[in-house]
Amino acid sequence: HGLRQRGAPDARRRVNAALHLEWLKARRATTVRAATVILAVLVPAMSAGLLAVVRSDSGSALALKATALLTDTGWAGITGFSAQITSVAGLLAVGVVVSWVFGREFTDGTSGALFATPTPLGSVATAKILIVTAWGVLTSCLAALLTLAAGVLIGLGVPDSGAWVGAGRIAVVGALTVLLTLPLALVASFARGYLPAISALLVLVVITQVVVALGAGSWFPYAAPGIWSGLGGPELADAVTAPQLLLALPVGVVAAAGTWLWWQKATVQ
DSSP: HHHHHHHHHHHHHHHHHHHHHHHHHHHHHHHHHHHHHHIIIIHHHHHHHHHHHHHTOOOOOOHHHHHHHOOSSHHHHHHHHHHHHHHHHHHHHHHHHHHHHHHHHHHTOOHHHHSSSSOOOOHHHHHHHHHHHHHHHHHHHHHHHHHHHHHHHOOOOOOOHHHHHHHHHHHHHHHHHHHHTTTTHHHHHHTTTTHHHHHHHHHHHHHHEEEETTGGGGGSSSHHHHHHHHTTTTHHHHOOOOOHHHHHHHHHHHHHHHHHHHHOOOOOO
16 A cells, blocks of 8 residues: 555656656747647638738739638638638647657657656656647637737727637637547557658548548548538538537547557567
8 A cells, every 4th residue: 555655656756757858848849839830820810811801892812712711701700710720720730749749759769768768658658648738729729819819900899709709619629629639649659750640640631521522521520620610611510519529539538548558568679
C-alpha cells in the first residue's frame, strides 16, 4: 500500500516533467507557430475581409465571388464562414502539428534520447496528447473570439446573442477537428515519422470528399463538423444531429489510447 501511495506522486511528477518538456518544444516550434497564426489570425481575417467586400457593394469580381460564399452580411455570415474554413483548415493545420509532434524525433533521428530518459515513454505520449489537444482547443477558441473582434472592426457593432452562438460553433468545430486528428498520432508513431502521417492526412481528406459526394457525410466523423458548419448549405447543416457530431469523441479517445499503448511498449530500432 505504501509503495502505491509513493508511486502515484512519482507518476504525476514524470507526467509533469514530460508536459514541461513537450510544451517547450511546441512553444518554440515553427510548425506550431505557423498553424496558430493560420487558425487564430488568418481565418478570422479572411472571413472579415470577404464580408467587408460584400458589404461594400462594389460590384467587383471579388465581391460577386464573396457573395456566393457568404449567406448573410451580418454576424451569421462572418461566424458561419469562419466555422466553415475552420472545419477544413483546422483538419489540415492541426493534423500537420499532430504528425510533427509525434513523428519529429523519429524523422530527425533523435528518438534514442527519448528511450534514454528516466521518464517512461507512456508519460511522454500522455504529455504529447495533452499538449496538442489543449493547444488545438485553445487556438479554436481564440479564433472564435478574434472572429468577433474582426466583426466589430468592420462595423458589425456589438456582438449579439446570435454572434456568440456563431462563435461557439467555431470553437466546437475546431475542438471536434482536434479530436479527429489524433489518429495521425498513432500513424506517426507506428510509422516512426511525420511524413507517413501527413500522407494519411491527405488520404483522409480525399476519402471525406468521396463520402460527402456519396451523400453519407453526416455519419462520417471527418465530414460531419464541416457539414454542420454550413459547407453543404443551411439545410444539410440543420440536419446534422448531436450523435453524428459526437462520433469524433470515440475516434479521438481510441486513437489516444492506441497511441499511448504503442509508446508504452515501443522499443529502440
